[in-house]
Amino acid sequence: DTEVTQTPKHLVMGMTNKKSLKCEQHMGHRAMYWYKQKAKKPPELMFVYSYEKLSINESVPSRFSPECPNSSLLNLHLHALQPEDSALYLCASSQDPLLSSGGRADTQYFGPGTRLTVL
Amino acid sequence: AQTVTQSQPEMSVQEAETVTLSCTYDTSESDYYLFWYKQPPSRQMILVIRQEAYKQQNATENRFSVNFQKAAKSFSLKISDSQLGDAAMYFCAYRSAKNFGNEKLTFGTGTRLTIIP
Numbered sequence: 001d002t003e004v005t006q007t008p009k010h011l012v013m014g015m016t017n018k019k020s021l022k023c024e025q026h027m028g029h030r031a032m033y034w035y036k037q038k039a040k041k042p043p044e045l046m047f048v049y050s051y052e053k054l055s056i057n058e059s060v061p062s063r064f065s066p067e068c069p070n071s072s073l074l075n076l077h078l079h080a081l082q083p084e085d086s087a088l089y090l091c092a093s094s095q096d097p098l099l100s101s102g103g104r105a106d107t108q109y110f111g112p113g114t115r116l117t118v119l
Numbered sequence: 120a121q122t123v124t125q126s127q128p129e130m131s132v133q134e135a136e137t138v139t140l141s142c143t144y145d146t147s148e149s150d151y152y153l154f155w156y157k158q159p160p161s162r163q164m165i166l167v168i169r170q171e172a173y174k175q176q177n178a179t180e181n182r183f184s185v186n187f188q189k190a191a192k193s194f195s196l197k198i199s200d201s202q203l204g205d206a207a208m209y210f211c212a213y214r215s216a217k218n219f220g221n222e223k224l225t226f227g228t229g230t231r232l233t234i235i236p
Contacts, residue, residue: 031222042210042226043164055220088162094222106152106214108224110164 003027004111006091012117013081021076021114023091030096031055032074033108034066037088049074081118088113121146121213125227132201133235139186140196140230142211149173150216153187154224155196159207167209170194172216198232206234 004025013019023032031050035043048056049068063085065077074091092108123144132138144153155167170178170187177185182199198205211227 033222037162040229042229043224045223048222050219050222056223058223090164092164106216107154107166107169108214108222109166110156112161112163115162 006111023074025093029093033092035090123227131233154212157207
């Protein structure tokens with residue numbers, strides 16, 4: 001089972017709204033990721049959580065605030081977004097990197113994404 | 120820093136034929152992983168195939184196979200017996216073999232594959 005779920009599928013918000021994106025996996029993965037993807041472009045990494053701790057922040061503006069409350073759940077809190085933040089937001093997860101070399105900690109499995117529109 | 124280059128923005132192939140998508144990368148590391156992901160119109164990124172750099176044997180997954188040339192830093196994807204469901208954007212991606220702060224996937228710009236019935 002390599003399923004990562006994301007809610008909502010679509011989100012429309014105004015620039016003064018506060019909203020959250022949710023990502024969930026039940027594969028026992030210990031690393032989770034947020035990517036932003038603009039139309040016709042590759043995904044761009046935003047954040048990485050490893051063992052529920054933030055390990056990579058790719059200089060993302062503070063209007064994006066990630067949270068990893070437990071090993072299965074990853075949230076992205078949105079506040080005071082700009083129209084240029086409209087994009088597809090993808091979540092991914094990967095196995096525990098401390099597993100034996102037989103594991104595939106290198107491989108990221110993606111969710112279906114949330115399409116965000118900021119008006 | 121690592122870079123990944125896909126020089127073919129668009130490709131097309133007749134149904135049931137074979138097509139090869141190109142990918143080159145640049146890195147100073149000796150141990151890494153390479154991937155091909157497929158993104159159909161539904162926009163979900165789907166793993167197609169994975170290659171470990173320290174393995175000389177080319178990875179295969181059913182109709183999908185790669186030609187991995189480590190010295191040339193080349194990683195092409197061959198799709199045999201193309202099917203309509205193969206139509207998608209294909210991204211080549213690189214990941215360091217290191218962990219804990221090095222999990223970033225570096226993507227190429229993608230190749231849009233069209234299947235002609």
